[in-house]
Amino acid sequence: MRARLPVTLLALAVLAAAGPVASQTPLPAPPPAVDPLDSRDAKRVDRMEKVVRELRAIVFQLRDTGKPVVVQPADTDARMAEMAEKLSDLEQTLRSLNSTIDTATRDLDAARRENTTLKTQLEGLNQRLATMEQRLASTAVAAAEAEPTAAPTAPAGDPTKDFAQARQLMLAGDYDAAETAFATFVEAYPDAQRTPEANYWLGKTLSVRGAYANAAQAYIGAIRGWPQTSWAPDAVVELSRSLIALKKPADACNALAEFSRRYPKAPPTVASRAAAARTQAKCAA
Template structure:
């Protein structure tokens, strides 16, 4: 028998049972002694539960005289709420996946760019090292004899070499600055002495020696007043040595390392860049 018909039959039976006096009720005969298996027992329990619910509805109608409102189970509402939460989680997960993909792409691109930059810097460093090595190994015409040790302390020796240069004695200044570099290789003014040494060597056309001196002076990119000019002078020496590509790479570092270089230095850098035919 379908469950709906069974429920109606039980409802009718309950109505009749509650309408008749209690004394008129006839007891059911005792069940036979045959035991029920577990499945039949569960079915009987469910049927008894339905009967109790139906009796409760009937008694409520009889006692109150009002329509009975049966509260539906909130299973559907909970399922809808759970489904909505799952939908929100899926949407959030999609957004996170999109953000992760974008971040991964940007990270990979940054790695490629950093790798290319490291390669470029390494290439430039290798070429500058080769220039320095060639400058050290290659003889240049008219090299003065080994300089005598500077007289006095480093401050006096540097001042004497600088005075010789200001007076126009470039040969004497070259000798004095070379002696200072040899005697005081670790002094704080030694990089500047190399810069002025390169100046004296550029005057006499010893571009290989001058390039080596400028390169040693700006090693580490010191933040000094003379460093931007040393970069330009290194580029000019490289142009004179017919190494325009190295000169262009050197000039490309000038605005990065010294963005506040004076106008006269940036103007000379632009002229050198034109001379080397650097790409715009």
């Protein structure tokens, strides 16, 4: 019998026989190398490196300057939030400013419209004042025709003496004789220096007996040219009262408006009577 070879030797023999065949079969490729750091680990490493750089800067700054170190955040989130807040405040301020400008513009437009309205009203008032004397004169003349005055007596020929005589009659309370004397003076001396004052006193005597139409005509003659005399403001007030009695409140208000404009420094008693006349005539403020 043939002797058996050991198992080990037999296996080696088999491998030797199969060697050339095995050498022709390629071995599988090794798996690709795997990066031990995934993406999250890489980000963590970047942040750590950034912190290290900041710490180094802090240490060097403290060493070089010896001053307290203010640590600034590495990210910009806080600064972006701060800038966003400031931008929001700026936008709010801008909106408030725009609102203020819009309000001022509306107020200016309203003021311009009011100014135009006032200008128109002033022009109308000036026109009414310009025609006031003509209207008052026409009213007084028409009323005078319906109620003639007493026939004047012949003057003595001396204006000074005739005026003094008429005034003395009035001071004595003889209003009828004073009325006749002043009417005679006005007719005899139409251009005398004291003729306007004679018209004033004539108007007074006519008002006493209720002859308001003739009184208004006399007062108009007294204030023609708006004299700056002691009796002139009272003559305007008496004219307005006569017009109120004649149921002509609009004309009375026009006369009182001229009183305020022509005689701003009238005596308090006269100004008080003018205010009462305005109330009675229901003049506009």
